[in-house]
Amino acid sequence: MNLFYIARKNLSAKPLQTTLSIILLAFGIGMSSLMILTEKQIQDQFDRNLKDIDLVLGAKGSGLQSILANVYHIDAPLGNISLDAANEILKNPHIESGIPLAYGDSYMSYRIVGTEHSYPEHYEVDIEEGRLWEDTYEVTIGKEVASDLGLKLGDTFFSSHGLLDKQDAIDDTLAIHKNAEFVVVGIFKASSSVIDQLILTRVESIWAIHGDYGDDPDKNREITAMLLKKRNNLAVLTLPNILRETNMQVALPAIEINRLNDRFSVGINAINAIAFLIVILSFASIFISVFESMQTRKYELALMRTMGGSSGSLYKLIILEGGLLSTMGAITGLVFSRICLLILSRAMQDKFKYSIDHMSLVMWDISETLNYICLKFKFLCGICDKINELRQFVNIEYYSPEVLIVFCAIFVGITASVIPAWGTLNRDISRTLSED
């Protein structure tokens, strides 16, 4: 038997009070953690998919919709633009390169995008099986598409007109393009980028499926958008003027995403404030719970002093109780946030074909911290290396804000226990024993 055992028994002796404190703390920490993780993961996804795309050339309309549709593939496209006109923009001296995108069809809710090999190269996605598309109707599919639909090399499918969801694609047989079959010639490795969710083919495949290919070589071909990389900042200033009299526009992803973040920030801040309030309430609950138990336990603690317990060891006992309570709350909170993230991930996957890595623990590059410790305290290098090896072995990353919340919760939980214990433990033992 030791102090930890007594602390554990003391907590389990008041199951209702203990459970309430844990639930409150778990809820507060869980919400904070969920907000941090969701924000971080969505931001990471956005950043990953934005990857050096400076401008998006597309049909006139909402800039934000253009970005969401053409970069992230979570919105409907605004319309088509002329390929020739887009190629003219590519010749602009302020533009370095461009990647054409032509889409409008899908298979089982996954978008079929006509593009060039430079598109997957831009995202640095490797091939897992097979090869990149070459001929018309050949497709190379994202890992998520392959896993979800069970597609393998050599499999064929008919595309559906429009961006239908899975059920509509099954029900609406009229929307199916039965004039040509796509054949899977390659599967990309998982990259956590938008490529995972796409079916890529030649632009000509998109034209051909709509009967636009080969009839008239002079016909003005259309694409949906072109992702541009600028050579210099003058591109941002000059292109809007150049495009003023056309049906095209350029949208700046960085500005549009900032605008989107601004719109969400009010809601996110409100949720964060509620989570903070719940965390404060849970600490108040721990404080009240310990304070009340101190009134009934003061004789117990005095008794332990008469049996040789120093006030230091009794403080340790109280700290252990507060620490255990807040650690359990923090762990439950983290589990709770992961469960919510799993549900959110499923919902995002269904709705937007975007996944969140719900299994990732907290993401904080511990290596940086360990390297810093190594630099400062050379004798600890061996230990740091071991931790780093272990971290790489279990592939767990950490993210400082979440770790900070957990440590703060444990610290405040302990403090909330020690404050009411302070008065009791500093009391005259003799007086406490005589009062009874």
Place this chain on the structure above:
Amino acid sequence: MIASCDLTFKYHNSEQELVFPDFNCPNGGRFLILGDSGSGKTTMLHLMCGLLNARTGKVEINGVNLQSLGTKNLDHFRGKNIGVIFQKAHFVQSLTIKENLYLPSMLTKSAITSGELNVRSDELLVRLRLDHKANSLPRDLSMGEQQRASIARAIIHKPKVIFADEPTSALDDKSTEAVMSLLEEEAQLVGASLIIVTHDQRLKSRYSDRVELKSIAR
């Protein structure tokens, strides 16, 4: 041996100084401190346990002056050498009776092994007819059982001195005889001095070595 000499004490909120009579009790001896309610018996007991600091004078247990020990050493000394039985039996409510018996050894980080402690607590519980309650929580014991359990806890670590505060105040003659016999027997078994602090005049005839606290306020 336990001895007190020139012991005085004053409470913060009181003008009166309490002056306690000197006394000596040899190792393994028995001593009675008798006094009416409010006569300062419990104060004297707390002074002798080191729970209160005397204004003047000293308390020595086996040659160690309690006043010379720092708080931590005093806590440790008390845990090792003194066993206290309070008027009302109190326990750590979340622990079983057997676990409550482990407390003195755990708190003083005694060198006794868990195996030895287990054997000793089992023996003690059998002797005090509490073996069937070893794994019960304190609240599940009757008053009599609780009193016997508090005796067990006071002697499990084989202290040099056992203090008992009003052990018989609420008991009839038969129960008084049973509790006192048990206390004396157990104190003798562990070779401890037994100091009884009480207002119960029935115990007067039982102890020739005694002091009576009368008009100690000055």
